[in-house]
């Protein structure tokens with residue numbers, strides 16, 4: 445039994461030599477959930493020995509290129525592998541027309557269905573349940589419509605006697621706002637973007653992003669067990685600066701790197 449998070453990309457607006465754009469895979473007992481799909485996701489999946497055919501659903505936070513440019517190549521490769529299983533894709537309304545555009549040019553010969561589910565959560569709202577995990581979406585505060593996703597493991601009454609359910613929340617591009625801590629309350633692992641360090645605070649509010657302090661404060665207020673951060677500004681190459689700043693507010697913070705794996709128990 446596993447509930448683990450694999451980090452495929454931790455760059456912000458553009459990929460750099462040692463970092464890909466945003467993408468993560470949550471493995472829930474062998475069933476894979478892809479969260480955002482920046483450029484280079486396919487290659488990272490291969491590097492990390494994650495089968496793209498085992499991806500059950502994709503959750504896209506928003507339609508900025510660094511979160512979605514990898515999706516089209518991935519869909520195409522799935523078709524080349526003769527995927528048969530329906531792929532569920534969740535995301536904001538704008539993703540529907542982008543998918544339709546993609547399919548109109550590149551969809552021929554594909555043997556699997558893409559089922560698009562429009563997300564328009566106004567608060568924490570359940571969007572998916574496969575019996576093993578329940579997924580909820582919640583609104584973020586970014587330049588454009590943007591959502592975070594929360595994954596709560598579902599356990600039988602018998603399993604609950606032995607352990608507590610695992611949980612993970614993904615806070616993609618966002619500026620800080622008070623309700624966010626409620627949406628991610630009590631999760632075992634929280635990912636929160638931290639594009640900027642404290643001295644770049646002004647840029648964070650200008651571009652609707654978060655600082656290290658914003659991420660750590662959210663983790664503290666939400667009472668999570670552990671915080672991981674990413675989506676680093678390319679101006680800062682040494683990410684230990686981000687980690688150190690977060691730890692001043694929330695000690696159990698880790699600056700995630702591409703290809704890191706976090707077990708959530």
Ligand SMILES: [Zn+2]
Nearest residue numbers: 456508510617
């Ligand atoms: Zn971004």
Ligand SMILES: [Zn+2]
Nearest residue numbers: 506508586617
């Ligand atoms: Zn963005």
